[in-house]
Amino acid sequence: MAGPIQGNKGTAVGASSMTLALPGSVTAGNLIAASMQSPNTVGGTVSDGINGSYSTGLIHGTTNTADDNGIWFKANAASGTPTLTFTPGGAGNIGACVEEYNGPLTVSPLDVTGATDATGTTITSGSLTTTGANGSLLVASISTTTKSTTLSNTTSGWTVDQNNTPNATEDAVIASRVQATSGAFTTTFGTSGASQQMSVVVVTFKLQAAGGATAPKSARTRLVRTPSTPRGRAALAKAGPLPAPPRILRTEKLVPVVRAPRGHGQVAQPGPLALPSTPAREKLIRTTSTPKGRAPVAKPGPVALPPTTAKERLVALIRTPRGRAGRAGPGPLAQPPILTSNGLLVRTVPTPRGRSFLAPKISALPVAAMTSLVALIRAPRGRAQVAKTGPLAQPPVIASTSLVRTVPTPRGRAVRIAAPLVLAPIQAATSLVRVVVGSRGRGRVAGAAPPPGRPTIARTRLVRVVRVVVSRARRIAAVLTAPPPGVAERPSASRATALKAGRRPGAAQRGLRDDNTVAGVRPDATVSGSRANTRGANRRDVS
Amino acid sequence: MGTTNFGLTTLPANAVIDDTVLPALKVSVGSFTTFHLTAARNVGANPLDGLPAGVVAIQLVAEWSIDGVAWQDGMSASFPGGVVFQDKAQTIRAETVEIDWPFGADFPAAQFLRGRVVNGPNQCTVSGSVTFS
Numbered sequence: 001m002a003g004p005i006q007g008n009k010g011t012a013v014g015a016s017s018m019t020l021a022l023p024g025s026v027t028a029g030n031l032i033a034a035s036m037q038s039p040n041t042v043g044g045t046v047s048d049g050i051n052g053s054y055s056t057g058l059i060h061g062t063t064n065t066a067d068d069n070g071i072w073f074k075a076n077a078a079s080g081t082p083t084l085t086f087t088p089g090g091a092g093n094i095g096a097c098v099e100e101y102n103g104p105l106t107v108s109p110l111d112v113t114g115a116t117d118a119t120g121t122t123i124t125s126g127s128l129t130t131t132g133a134n135g136s137l138l139v140a141s142i143s144t145t146t147k148s149t150t151l152s153n154t155t156s157g158w159t160v161d162q163n164n165t166p167n168a169t170e171d172a173v174i175a176s177r178v179q180a181t182s183g184a185f186t187t188t189f190g191t192s193g194a195s196q197q198m199s200v201v202v203v204t205f206k207l208q209a210a211g212g213a214t215a216p217k218s219a220r221t222r223l224v225r226t227p228s229t230p231r232g233r234a235a236l237a238k239a240g241p242l243p244a245p246p247r248i249l250r251t252e253k254l255v256p257v258v259r260a261p262r263g264h265g266q267v268a269q270p271g272p273l274a275l276p277s278t279p280a281r282e283k284l285i286r287t288t289s290t291p292k293g294r295a296p297v298a299k300p301g302p303v304a305l306p307p308t309t310a311k312e313r314l315v316a317l318i319r320t321p322r323g324r325a326g327r328a329g330p331g332p333l334a335q336p337p338i339l340t341s342n343g344l345l346v347r348t349v350p351t352p353r354g355r356s357f358l359a360p361k362i363s364a365l366p367v368a369a370m371t372s373l374v375a376l377i378r379a380p381r382g383r384a385q386v387a388k389t390g391p392l393a394q395p396p397v398i399a400s401t402s403l404v405r406t407v408p409t410p411r412g413r414a415v416r417i418a419a420p421l422v423l424a425p426i427q428a429a430t431s432l433v434r435v436v437v438g439s440r441g442r443g444r445v446a447g448a449a450p451p452p453g454r455p456t457i458a459r460t461r462l463v464r465v466v467r468v469v470v471s472r473a474r475r476i477a478a479v480l481t482a483p484p485p486g487v488a489e490r491p492s493a494s495r496a497t498a499l500k501a502g503r504r505p506g507a508a509q510r511g512l513r514d515d516n517t518v519a520g521v522r523p524d525a526t527v528s529g530s531r532a533n534t535r536g537a538n539r540r541d542v543s
Numbered sequence: 544m545g546t547t548n549f550g551l552t553t554l555p556a557n558a559v560i561d562d563t564v565l566p567a568l569k570v571s572v573g574s575f576t577t578f579h580l581t582a583a584r585n586v587g588a589n590p591l592d593g594l595p596a597g598v599v600a601i602q603l604v605a606e607w608s609i610d611g612v613a614w615q616d617g618m619s620a621s622f623p624g625g626v627v628f629q630d631k632a633q634t635i636r637a638e639t640v641e642i643d644w645p646f647g648a649d650f651p652a653a654q655f656l657r658g659r660v661v662n663g664p665n666q667c668t669v670s671g672s673v674t675f676s
Binding site: 006007008009010011012013014015016017018019020021023039040062065066067068081083091092093094162164167168169 | 581584597599603615616617618619620621622623627628629630631632633637639640641642643644645646649650652
């Protein structure tokens, strides 16, 4: 996946040039972007001893009192650990940031650029429209007049890769976003201080291909590493986040370090690494944030694969029946997530007790494999439980607002999940069941198998959710055993015949009439579910 | 935070002040995340402002190391002689030369830091401080 890899930042007072080194070796082919804020950025240059001179993305001489602002880049960078030299057009204060990015084209990656000057507490770039065929990498930097203010970028999708604010010399920020599909965008920076004059520069790069091979920075931010101590034992180097993937630097040994419940980093394994878990001899651990902001250990031992390349090993946070999030389990996910119609990515995961629960918000999207999804159902008492841990007999039906499906319970009885059916589940017609609301408002199953003579058309097992008056339940059940009017009709009935009979063409196969009632149901029953709507003005009694 | 001052010092041409001269210029990182090295421009008999303009008069360097033996680049800056202004309007005169390096988030493997002051081709006088925070 394209995105930021590693970087550095710094400032100098009254300097004619400044250098910044990258922490580790650059991956050959990656792009290095460098921003410089200075009173004399115009006419400035950037270079390093490995890659030579950098190309100019955009140098912007501001029209206000904010310092000049510019972004340079080196595409298809050579492997090695470069030290960049920033040379402004004249001596003065210098603020600079550098960041390595994966994903841009190695030849002619520069796409559109733009700069904006403004006065206020926020500044929004002008709208730019990228053209990359495989998406774009957007990089932005900001310069200000007033120093020592905290700058941020809260635009959706943007991440601040380097933030050297507040800084008394130059407030410098470089932010980026990977745009999966090229198109128009803007980005907004804000300052915590008073209104001031600011300038933002945006440079975009065309991506080689959607996705990529580099771990997203969001994954790296949860990794820490520890180098070897003189006694050969690993100690905690730093409890904070890693801005770049761990790299083997000479004699260092990496061990997993976890953040304890109280927020302090601890060494998960105090000794040296026993076995290399990756070709780079890294041992990574994954931590996940809980609702309370605590990051529990996903797995104390070594991870066979980096979490960013083994999505099936991502640990999902789950919501238990009591509404508290817990850890799903250290093992791989048994099922991939699914995307519900309301935009939430959900998935079910095995808990330590072998039960599955709903994980309400998953940011990653592994591949879909609906044949192995575990169905979640809401039991009569309102608590979710697993209906079946094996493959689903039928795929779920996406209703307009929620995912709805019926599944067999461990006792072989079919129930429906809590969300009401909005659309007829015609896509899963082979095993749907009827659910009848009983006297106490609880749903009960009318029967997993279709009763003889069930009023279905064209041999479908149409779901029929019926809300009945308590005293009429038996009568309805009796009626349901007999074929309703129209059942005898074959699906091949002509459109003209259907219209003449007062039915919508095709409605016969769903047992529906134009008045949204279910054929064959007695007048004292109110129909709900499927196409029949029991709420509001559309609610009708069967006649 | 730890700050160590170095008093007025006359640096011969190409002289270097490093941890062998001033041990406080080298530290174990510990919980430090920022390195700051500064020197006054206009002190002593040979202030930087009095040196030839446009010629690098002095250089400040910050380096990092895993083992305290092999040192790698962190950041540095070169400062010219003559009068230098800090702002775009050229109204705020620079009275110091400084580098500020918030290395913490980017160099988690760093175990040692050190700073150096490298003089240019002319003798100069400086005083300053190094701060780890």
